[in-house]
Amino acid sequence: MIGFLRYVSSFIVYMSWYGGKVLFSALTGVKQRPGGIYDTAARRWAQGMLRGTGITVRVEGRERLLGPEPKVYIANHASFVDIWAILAEFPGTIRFVYKKSMDWIPLMGQAMRAARHIPMDRRKLSASFAAYDEAAKFVRDEHSSAVVFPEGTRSLDGRLQAFKKGPFVLAIAAGAPVVPVYCENTWELMPRGSWSPKPGVVTLRIGEPIPTAGLDVDGRDGLAKQARAALLAMGARE
Numbered sequence: 001m002i003g004f005l006r007y008v009s010s011f012i013v014y015m016s017w018y019g020g021k022v023l024f025s026a027l028t029g030v031k032q033r034p035g036g037i038y039d040t041a042a043r044r045w046a047q048g049m050l051r052g053t054g055i056t057v058r059v060e061g062r063e064r065l066l067g068p069e070p071k072v073y074i075a076n077h078a079s080f081v082d083i084w085a086i087l088a089e090f091p092g093t094i095r096f097v098y099k100k101s102m103d104w105i106p107l108m109g110q111a112m113r114a115a116r117h118i119p120m121d122r123r124k125l126s127a128s129f130a131a132y133d134e135a136a137k138f139v140r141d142e143h144s145s146a147v148v149f150p151e152g153t154r155s156l157d158g159r160l161q162a163f164k165k166g167p168f169v170l171a172i173a174a175g176a177p178v179v180p181v182y183c184e185n186t187w188e189l190m191p192r193g194s195w196s197p198k199p200g201v202v203t204l205r206i207g208e209p210i211p212t213a214g215l216d217v218d219g220r221d222g223l224a225k226q227a228r229a230a231l232l233a234m235g236a237r238e
Contacts, residue, residue, distance in 0.1 A: 003053070003196035010052025018045040018109035027112035032142070034093050038115040046087035048235060054199025055189060057085045061206035064179060065091055069178045070139045070146075071209065072171040073078035074227045076236050077149035078158045085183060085202050086147055086229035093144035097135050097167070099153070100127075122152060132166045136173035146170065147181075150224070158187030160236045163228055168220040172212050180207035205234040 002072045008044065018041040025037045032038055041070070050057065059065075073083060073090070083096070096112075100119040103109035120131035148167040155161055171178045182205040190197035207230040210223065232238065 001196075003198060006053055007195060007197055010049050012208060014045045014048035014052070014158075015107055015111075018042070018048070019107040022111040022114050023107070032093075032116060033145075039093050041111075042115060046084040048184075049084045050081075050088055053190075053197040055081060055084070055197065056201050058090055058201060058203045059089050060203060061205065062089075064206040065089075068087065068143075070141065070143050070174065070176045072167070072174060072176045073145060073147045073179050073181050074150055074167060074182035074231075075147060076155070076160055076183055076231055077151050077153065077182065078155045079190045079192070081186040081190050081197065081202060082149070082155075082183040085186065085204055086181065089204060090145075090147075094147055095144060096133070096171075097131060097149075116163050121210045125236065128166055132170040133173070136170045139170075139174035139176050145176070146174070150227070154192040155187065156192055158191070158237065160228070160231060160238050163224050165220050165224060168223040168227070169217055171223065172215045172217060172219060175212060177209035178227050179209050179213050180227050180234065181205070182207070182234035182236055184233050184235055207231070207234060 015023050021037060022041045030037060063066055075086065095117050097118045097120055100121040118131050118135045121127040138144060139146050147168065149168045150163040151161040152164050184203040184205060185200060189200045189202065210226050212223065215223065
């Protein structure tokens with residue numbers, strides 16, 4: 001019960017404050033810029049959620065997050081905690097490709113749209129391709145990074161699920177390297193269906209960038225295999 005109350009109260013407080021700031025900024029015409037309100041509000045919301053639920057984050061390979069080039073981060077997805085940890089710790093401007101069904105969440109859905117995170121309707125193939133195209137354009141035009149969960153949804157048991165190919169088409173179209181990210185211990189702290197996260201430590205392991213230069217769409221399968229192998233080498237379970 002205590003974990004549930006901490007989770008819900010943290011979400012209401014931090015989303016009201018930071019989500020409200022994002023919506024107000026969008027309504028008053030504040031433009032996107034590196035390090036601006038759309039970046040800092042998301043990061044501080046995530047830091048607040050971690051602090052409120054008693055979760056801390058360690059990062060291994062942080063140096064691989066640095067540098068000016070945009071990246072496409074490919075991460076396993078076992079918990080909502082994955083999102084908090086990545087937002088809290090990754091530098092620069094990053095945007096998530098997320099399930100459109102999250103748009104219904106009051107304030108959060110509108111704030112994500114206003115900040116230009118990219119919704120994807122997985123029920124419609126054409127809409128999925130359009131979302132990945134939009135994400136690739138964002139990476140190219142805004143010189144920013146994207147975060148994609150290639151499993152498409154949270155794992156039920158913490159094990160790595162099959163990968164969709166769209167995220168790797170995105171990386172090739174954007175001309176950005178793929179950076180594998182393994183989120184360790186997030187499922188143990190807050191498995192799918194849980195509303196009561198446990199306090200604890202999450203580790204983000206950052207893999208070596210996988211270049212996409214010179215690849216065309218036919219290279220998506222090989223790229224997906226490389227990224228999956230990297231996550232398994234970092235500790236993911238099949």
